[in-house]
Amino acid sequence: MSKSESHLDVRTALKQGLAQLREAHVPSFTLSAELLLLHVLGRGRTWLYAHPEEQVSSTDADLFFTLIARRANGEPTQHLTGKQEFWGLEFEVTPDVLIPRPETEHVIEVALDRLALRELRAGRKQTLTGEGLQIVDIGTGSGCIAIALAKELPGATIYATDISPAALAVANRNATRHSVSDRIHFLESNLLDGLIYRASASADISAVAAQHGAPLPGKDSQHQAPGLHLIVSNPPYIGRREAEMLMREVRDHEPEIALYGGEEGYELYADLIAQSSTHLKPGGVLVLELGHNGLPAVQPLLDAPDWTGVAVTNDLAGIPRVLAAERS
Numbered sequence: 001m002s003k004s005e006s007h008l009d010v011r012t013a014l015k016q017g018l019a020q021l022r023e024a025h026v027p028s029f030t031l032s033a034e035l036l037l038l039h040v041l042g043r044g045r046t047w048l049y050a051h052p053e054e055q056v057s058s059t060d061a062d063l064f065f066t067l068i069a070r071r072a073n074g075e076p077t078q079h080l081t082g083k084q085e086f087w088g089l090e091f092e093v094t095p096d097v098l099i100p101r102p103e104t105e106h107v108i109e110v111a112l113d114r115l116a117l118r119e120l121r122a123g124r125k126q127t128l129t130g131e132g133l134q135i136v137d138i139g140t141g142s143g144c145i146a147i148a149l150a151k152e153l154p155g156a157t158i159y160a161t162d163i164s165p166a167a168l169a170v171a172n173r174n175a176t177r178h179s180v181s182d183r184i185h186f187l188e189s190n191l192l193d194g195l196i197y198r199a200s201a202s203a204d205i206s207a208v209a210a211q212h213g214a215p216l217p218g219k220d221s222q223h224q225a226p227g228l229h230l231i232v233s234n235p236p237y238i239g240r241r242e243a244e245m246l247m248r249e250v251r252d253h254e255p256e257i258a259l260y261g262g263e264e265g266y267e268l269y270a271d272l273i274a275q276s277s278t279h280l281k282p283g284g285v286l287v288l289e290l291g292h293n294g295l296p297a298v299q300p301l302l303d304a305p306d307w308t309g310v311a312v313t314n315d316l317a318g319i320p321r322v323l324a325a326e327r328s
């Protein structure tokens with residue numbers, strides 16, 4: 001045994017770690033302990049269970065138990081490992097961004113279904129590549145939605161806005177990590193305020209941050225035309241009055257700007273839907289994630305004559321989670 005070994009094997013380290021998390025009432029304590037040990041050892045899960053007798057060095061053991069203590073104190077596992085999987089891709093996460101949630105994958109599914117339907121209606125049956133599509137993700141956070149769409153739609157141009165420059169820095173790094181940074185334009189903006197249309201025959205959009213906002217060459221308000229085919233958003237939707245009911249991992253560690261939409265939670269949707277109505281082409285699609293009780297407040301905002309084809313998708317827990325509609 002080398003000097004640096006801690007007299008702890010993998011099985012014992014894991015057992016001790018998860019016992020500490022269980023005692024601290026950490027949700028999913030076994031998974032958390034496993035993820036932290038894998039992170040420290042730089043191994044995959046299969047390795048963990050195939051090598052229970054392997055010795056853990058004292059450096060690794062010290063680091064593991066430091067992380068266990070931080071987790072027991074409420075820090076999310078993803079802040080300790082710096083990553084979270086979404087849509088089969090690994091994303092960097094920091095305390096500046098919302099940790100991507102599994103229910104947000106329904107936003108991607110609904111968006112892709114709606115785009116495929118448009119293609120079918122237009123008589124095009126080839127595989128959906130997103131060729132020529134202009135897409136915006138509002139409130140991109142880690143960039144998970146924009147990047148998943150960029151991977152699925154290699155022909156699309158994507159704009160991703162966020163009001164938080166710190167979140168945009170993380171999203172940028174994630175886009176580079178997944179080799180899609182040339183197709184996603186990140187933009188610091190309140191909702192869609194920073195999107196300006198360039199007057200051109202193709203009505204392509206160019207995006208500039210409003211605060212950096214020199215007018216684009218040739219921009220002429222007479223010629224501003226709606227240019228987007230798809231707008232997606234998972235906006236902040238928790239009510240401040242619900243804050244006390246949140247898990248401490250969320251309330252004390254995730255960014256307030258990503259969590260709270262106002263006192264009730266659904267306050268941002270009215271502006272978001274009004275702006276989307278201006279920016280979408282006729283037949284363009286809007287896909288929104290909702291909070292657990294958001295549907296009654298948000299669905300009435302998608303009314304005729306501006307919107308058609310309104311539909312709700314439930315998440316795996318049966319909660320109405322995604323609202324989609326088409327610009328008439």
Ligand SMILES: C[S@@+](CC[C@H](N)C(=O)[O-])C[C@H]1O[C@@H](n2cnc3c(N)ncnc32)[C@H](O)[C@@H]1O
Nearest residue numbers: 098139140141162163164190191234235236258
């Ligand atoms: C619920 S998080 C969603 C992050 C990411 N899209 C996801 O699904 O994991 C909401 C994001 O919207 C951003 N945000 C909050 N208010 C905004 C606003 N008025 N305009 C643009 N982005 C905003 C926050 O900074 C945060 O990154």
